[in-house]
Amino acid sequence: MFHPLRVAEVEQLTDDSVAVTFAVPPQLRETFRHTPGQHLNLRRIADGEEIRRSYSICTAATADPVLRIGIRLIEDGSFSTFALKELAVGDTVEVMPPMGRFVLEPRPGHFAAIVGGSGITPVLSIATTLLEREPTARFCLIRSDRTVAAAMFLEEVADLKDRFPDRFQLVHTFSREEQQTGLPSGRLDTERLAALLPALLPVTEVDGWFLCGPYGLIQGAQRALTGLGVAEDRIHQEIFHAADAPAAPRTWTSPGGSTVTATLDGRSGSWPVQDGETVLETVLRNRADAPYACKGGVCGTCRVRLLSGEVRMDRNFALEREELDAGYVLACQSHPVTGSVEVDFDA
Template identity: 75%
Template sequence: MFHPLRVSAVEQLTDDAVAITFAIPAELRETFRHTPGQHVALRRIVGGAEIRRTYSICTQATEAPDEPVVRVGVRLVEGGEFSTYALKELSVGDTVEVMEPMGRFSFEPRAGRFAAIVGGSGITPVLSIAATLLAREPDARFCLIRGDRTAASTMFLDEVADLKDRWPDRFQLVTVLSREEQQSGLPSGRLDQERLTGLLPELLPVADVDGWFLCGPFGLVQGAERALHGLGVARSRIHQEIFHVDDGNPTTAAPAGPGPASAAVPAHSTLTATLDGRSGTWPVRDGDSLLETVLRSRSDAPYACKGGVCGTCRAFLVSGEVRMDRNYALEPEETEAGYVLACQSHPLTPEVELDFDR
């Protein structure tokens, strides 16, 4: 559900990025009380067309009775309708429709050693995770390894520096710039699989890290995951969120759900879906995803990016078989349990049933 929220602050982070803070009315405080790592979807209507974009919350998570603080970082994307509006038009006092916090790249703070590898705007949810962890758990340590193009393009410099000042013994910061040499620290270059494989054991005891958080462009996250696997890190300790996917890097479009993997695409299919306790059945038009099928009759169907990245449209496949074109949001254990992304799913059987409420 979307709620109209007033913009209370717009802060310039870099030449191409801003931080937007929303005022939360008293009656919505519990609705917008987020867990570290979650995101919100923002909605805008332009020329009768709806635009939705997801942005991670960068602020420390609060607990009652403290007020929740919802602040997101927005980086300009070439041709991006919402990011252009946010950087060039949005002002304090404006109203934006904001969906309540969601997302599974979230973390309940606990004692232990944790680390993150981020690139660019991937710092946004990790900043919330690190700040909340260090504030709540005196026995926790956090290592942040971040890659950016240049110092001038680095988001949330002051916020990260504040973490270092407040917890110098428990917060370790490693910065790598790909297009600019630093006066001190590591040489410039990308944080790819080969470099991380050699670098990580020099920075911290890899085997002792209780949780790894990978966030940023697809290439960085994929390289970091492979490096960690090569260093013997169990998949259960790796959590990831993709911020940008190059269309040249598709995932394998494998069938998901019961039935033979070689099932032929049916000439006609129907979808039954349960959402907020109500069910309906509709024909699936040729080429349409299951999400598009639901949206024709249920405008309240959950979605944000429609690109297989955010996971907002996750649903349980009750029956039938589907093909997912791409999946950057669901963990292997989720797909094995029967969950699919409705925005990327197409029917492979005459009848398919989804449950958005599970």
């Protein structure tokens, strides 16, 4: 369910990014209280077309929620262009309550993150909340940006280093700019990370790794960590900008006359699947309130539990292994391969 929230602040972070803060009225404080790492789904209507986008919350999780998100301009991105060039204090934006499972509930331990570009946004919330709430917790942040000028939330990260010098470790690399000190410039690929990480911290003793950024960086970091012996259940990832990620090859055909049965907000219905439709597309033709945002297999907003039948997903960058094993799929990527499929959006 979307709620109209007033824009309280728009702050220019870099030439191509802004931070947007929303005012949360007292009656919605519980609704918009977030877990560190979660995101917001935003909606606007432009030229009669509904546009939805997901943006991560960068602020610490507190009793009185402060909703601040980071938005980076994407080439031909209709929402990001609007946010950078038109959005102003006092405007109203339709916002869905926080969601997402790329999260860390504060607890004692040693945690680390590898982020690229705007991938710093949710990790900033995770690290800040952890260090503020858990006096023995430690956090190591390895971040990669093109240049210093392109790096989002520089001041906020520097503040963490000042406040928690013994518990917050920062390594900042740049792919297109040489620095007088620190690591040489270049991309953080698998080979480089495999050499760098053991020199920074005891890799296999870290209680949780959080990877966030573009597809190439996340894949490289995943391979490096796996190669260094990190258990799969300690690696959590959220991909931003998966346009360069390959879709799974279509090795099946959807049977004619398939039916999707879906439960949403306690109400169920069954509808025929049109040729080539995903489960989400079938449901949306009949239930406009079905939840979704990116439709690209990234945000996880459309996660459903598969109760019966079989589907095949084109791509999946949102669900982790334990979720798949528990029967969850992404409705926006799932095509029926049996005559009937039943899913539950409420599960």
